[in-house]
Amino acid sequence: MSDVPEQDHAAASFAQGLALIQQLGGVERPAVLDLFESIGEGAFGEQCVGFIYGDVYHRPGLPLPDRQLATVAALIALGYAGSQLQFHAKAALNVGCTRRQLVETAIQISSFAGFPATLNALGELKTVFATLPAEQPPTGAAADVPWAGIEDRYERGLAAMKAVDGDAGEKVARALEDIAPDLARYIVEFTFGEIYTRPHLTLRLREIVTIAACVALGTATPQLKVHLHATLNVGGTEKEIVETILHLAFYCGFPAALNAIAAAREVFAQR
Structure with missing residues (x-):
């Protein structure tokens, strides 16, 4: 159990959350706090900022x-x-x-x-x-990917699906063959052949x-x-x-x- 009093922890979380939401929103006073205050729930607004932006957003791992x-x-x-x-x-x-x-x-x-x-x-x-101001177009070399150089959309999609889903994607496609084979083809060609690539x-x-x-x-x-x-x-x-x-x-x-x-x-x- 934490030795930090609950009230002190809440205050610290709110301060940390406020700093982050200011960074995210680029403004000194987050509009969400004004919204909660306008309906008489300013304290709940501070709790939300403290818990979500002060605690959860600062968790490690992502x-x-x-x-x-x-x-x-x-x-x-x-x-x-x-x-x-x-x-x-x-x-x-x-x-x-x-x-x-x-x-x-x-x-x-x-x-x-x-x-x-x-x-x-x-x-x-x-x-x-x-x-916002204009942004420079992205640059950089093409990634080394399993589907590089494959012109046929279906074959390109299969290569991408294999890289992402392993055998699971092919099982999904095979499961559709008896009822909607065209849907399976659309998934391979469009979702994987066009979007994932x-x-x-x-x-x-x-x-x-x-x-x-x-x-x-x-x-x-x-x-x-x-x-x-x-x-x-x-x-x-x-x-x-x-x-x-x-x-x-x-x-x-x-x-x-x-x-x-x-x-x-x-x-x-x-x-």
Whole structure:
């Protein structure tokens, strides 16, 4: 049990949370505090800032930029939090993420949350980018990837799916052959052949944001398990997965996080 009095701990957490939310939002006075005060719940607002931004955001195991991309992905999948999406998109930029990573996150989510969610998110991102100075286009050499040089989209998709999912992806595709073989082909060609092979997001980050989307959706437990395996396949760790899910409890709700943790426990046991 901590020797720090509860009141002192709360004050320290709030101070730490306030400093972080100022960094994320780029303003001295976070609007969320004014919102809570306007309805007579200023104390609860301070508790939220202290707990979420003062404690949870400072947990080890998941870098701050990754937390912000996971938050953005979850908000895209939820589909009803445009103002919060704008805030966290700006926050992601303020902690070192790039505009291209934000756009790629929205595109990655299209196969999981649907194109309307992605289109709405791109509209929110466009609004954010319009308020900022122009950004230099990204540069850098192409990554050494298993699908490099494969022109055929289906074969390229198979190579990407194998790198990410191992045998699990092929099992999903085979399971669809008797009822919707074209859907299996679309998954291979589009999701893996076109989206997963795009630059600017590592496979590990693609899986982190995909986990976030699946947690937010709350109805995709089988797919969540596949992508928990995939995260480990591409270099993610169990700690990063747990921290991602725990982080999302405050954006998607505790029931969604509890269900995702149960899925993670099952996947870790299988590994």
